[in-house]
Amino acid sequence: MELVFENIPFFLKGAYYTLYVTIISMFFAFLIGVIVAVVRLKGPLWLRMIARFYVSIMRGTPLLVQLFVIYYGLVDYGVTLGSLTAACLGLSLNAGAFLSETFRGAIQAVPKGQTEAAYATGMTPFQTMKRIVFPQAVRIAIPPMGNTFIGMLKETSLVATIGVTELLRSAQLLVSQYALNMPFYLAIGVMYWIMSIGFSAILEQVERRLARAY
Numbered sequence: 001m002e003l004v005f006e007n008i009p010f011f012l013k014g015a016y017y018t019l020y021v022t023i024i025s026m027f028f029a030f031l032i033g034v035i036v037a038v039v040r041l042k043g044p045l046w047l048r049m050i051a052r053f054y055v056s057i058m059r060g061t062p063l064l065v066q067l068f069v070i071y072y073g074l075v076d077y078g079v080t081l082g083s084l085t086a087a088c089l090g091l092s093l094n095a096g097a098f099l100s101e102t103f104r105g106a107i108q109a110v111p112k113g114q115t116e117a118a119y120a121t122g123m124t125p126f127q128t129m130k131r132i133v134f135p136q137a138v139r140i141a142i143p144p145m146g147n148t149f150i151g152m153l154k155e156t157s158l159v160a161t162i163g164v165t166e167l168l169r170s171a172q173l174l175v176s177q178y179a180l181n182m183p184f185y186l187a188i189g190v191m192y193w194i195m196s197i198g199f200s201a202i203l204e205q206v207e208r209r210l211a212r213a214y
Helices: 001-005 008-042 045-060 065-070 071-079 083-109 112-120 126-161 167-178 181-214
Strands: none
Touching: 001 008, 001 181, 008 045, 008 083, 008 126, 008 167, 008 181, 045 071, 045 083, 065 071, 065 083, 065 126, 071 083, 083 126, 112 126, 126 181
């Protein structure tokens, strides 16, 4: 384990990129999930069909294939993305599809009577969604949303395949340098575990605060 401690700065740099990709992707996945969910519930037919196709493609194909299409495939059409950009884009699109289903179910779980009452008071559909439906839907969606985000944290290991030096890639480089496997892979396993616990704790706090607010 001495080699692990000697290379802690290198691991921390990898952890930084893991967290960077995760947090950026979480933010955009959240936005994508909300927009797609609302489109599938309230949008015109042609938009609902596009949103449904997007969700089907993202959920029905491996994330690794999606990353390769974005990073390597788009080059054939003159679109070259940096590895970090491609990683964030791929993870955002993938997680956004799963979150859209989470939000769609959460929105549908809000009693329709509340929507009808809001309309009766003169609220527009946008105001009703913003003030009445969405706050309750987010509270309902927190537990499954947390599972998606923690899953995304672990899935960042796949972005090593497109050149991002996150935790897994950091371990691979050290393995190739020292010809030693177990200590380095155990070390990143512990680091992923610690970060997962941290995200879980944050989401639990958010869930408690939302529960008190409503």
